[in-house]
Amino acid sequence: MIYTLTLNPSVDYIVEADEIQLGSLNRTSNETKLPGGKGINVSRVLRSLGVESEATGFIGGLTGRYVEEFLNREGVQTGFVNVEGDTRINVKIKAGSETEINARGPEISSHAIDSLKDQIRKLGKGDYLVLAGSIPSSMPDSIYEEVVQICKDRGAEIIVDAEGDLLKDILCHRPFLIKPNHHELGQFFNREITDPDEAILYGKKLVKAGAKNVIVSLAEKGAVYINEDGSYKATVPQGEVKSSVGAGDSMVAGFLAQFLKTTDTKEAFRYSVASGSATAFSIGLCTPEKVEKLLQEVKILNS
Numbered sequence: 001m002i003y004t005l006t007l008n009p010s011v012d013y014i015v016e017a018d019e020i021q022l023g024s025l026n027r028t029s030n031e032t033k034l035p036g037g038k039g040i041n042v043s044r045v046l047r048s049l050g051v052e053s054e055a056t057g058f059i060g061g062l063t064g065r066y067v068e069e070f071l072n073r074e075g076v077q078t079g080f081v082n083v084e085g086d087t088r089i090n091v092k093i094k095a096g097s098e099t100e101i102n103a104r105g106p107e108i109s110s111h112a113i114d115s116l117k118d119q120i121r122k123l124g125k126g127d128y129l130v131l132a133g134s135i136p137s138s139m140p141d142s143i144y145e146e147v148v149q150i151c152k153d154r155g156a157e158i159i160v161d162a163e164g165d166l167l168k169d170i171l172c173h174r175p176f177l178i179k180p181n182h183h184e185l186g187q188f189f190n191r192e193i194t195d196p197d198e199a200i201l202y203g204k205k206l207v208k209a210g211a212k213n214v215i216v217s218l219a220e221k222g223a224v225y226i227n228e229d230g231s232y233k234a235t236v237p238q239g240e241v242k243s244s245v246g247a248g249d250s251m252v253a254g255f256l257a258q259f260l261k262t263t264d265t266k267e268a269f270r271y272s273v274a275s276g277s278a279t280a281f282s283i284g285l286c287t288p289e290k291v292e293k294l295l296q297e298v299k300i301l302n303s
């Protein structure tokens with residue numbers, strides 16, 4: 001079974017406007033509310049690709065109920081730990097360019113953290129835990145490593161999509177998959193990474209440090225995949241980017257969904273890129289129809 005862990009879920013409030021001026025009254029041309037948070041997005045895409053998962057993490061208040069009910073209506077199983085504060089609202093402004101305002105998230109009590117750890121202790125061999133997104137500001141950064149250690153002790157595989165510093169302590173635990181974007185990869189190695197060849201070079205170092213599968217996304221410049229046996233480069237399909245929110249999460253879900261069906265890493269990588277682009281070309285997340293349509297446009301090259 002796949003579990004996704006979103007420590008800091010959100011309601012994503014996506015507003016579209018012709019133009020936004022700071023310091024003025026602005027009016028929207030359209031707005032959409034969706035459950036958000038990286039792990040939750042992975043669960044939603046898995047569901048639409050026909051793969052069961054359970055979404056876990058901390059939720060609270062009216063916004064938390066909105067997230068949970070939305071997921072259950074879609075058929076995503078949930079096992080959240082309830083907290084007293086409200087699940088955050090993240091504002092995504094689409095006005096020509098994309099601007100995001102992500103909130104801090106609620107206070108998490110030590111009792112809630114213990115309940116979450118107890119849940120994770122139930123995982124075992126054959127399970128996968130996707131650990132993705134930021135940590136609420138009231139929690140210690142060490143929580144990622146603690147969760148990873150529990151999974152390792154229980155024999156469950158982990159997938160981590162997190163910013164550079166959080167990744168550092170995790171690589172030695174041999175994560176099944178990590179998916180930094182090229183900025184995060186650059187942050188990790190303290191340098192700018194701008195093209196796929198460089199991303200492969202540095203991705204190989206992550207494999208050497210312990211990651212079993214590495215995908216580095218470079219937005220419109222494509223994506224690369226690296227494991228112990230070699231590496232691939234992928235082109236991305238051409239299209240109009242409507243909102244890239246969740247594109248990276250869709251890549252994680254696309255890879256997992258296809259890998260678990262076939263264990264073919266090349267095809268899983270193709271699905272990953274098609275899922276990322278299908279989400280980028282949508283307001284909200286990809287649909288299986290859009291993913292299937294884009295698959296033929298993703299060229300995978302040995303490198």
Ligand SMILES: Nc1ncnc2c1ncn2[C@@H]1O[C@H](COP(=O)(O)OP(=O)(O)OP(=O)(O)O)[C@@H](O)[C@H]1O
Pocket residue numbers: 180181182217218219220222223236237238239241244245246247248249251272273274275276277280
């Ligand atoms: N302009 C684009 N054209 C086609 N596909 C795109 C474009 N921008 C993003 N994508 C798709 O989305 C994937 C992820 O994009 P990106 O590298 O921006 O990841 P990310 O920063 O993790 O995403 P997120 O916005 O979810 O944080 C890309 O690999 C690609 O498949």
Ligand SMILES: O=P(O)(O)OC[C@@]1(O)O[C@H](CO)[C@@H](O)[C@@H]1O
Pocket residue numbers: 008010012035036037038041090100102132133134135245246247248249
């Ligand atoms: O603040 P974090 O946890 O880093 O990111 C949260 C978030 O921006 O990530 C998702 C897209 O990847 C959104 O649904 C959500 O709002």
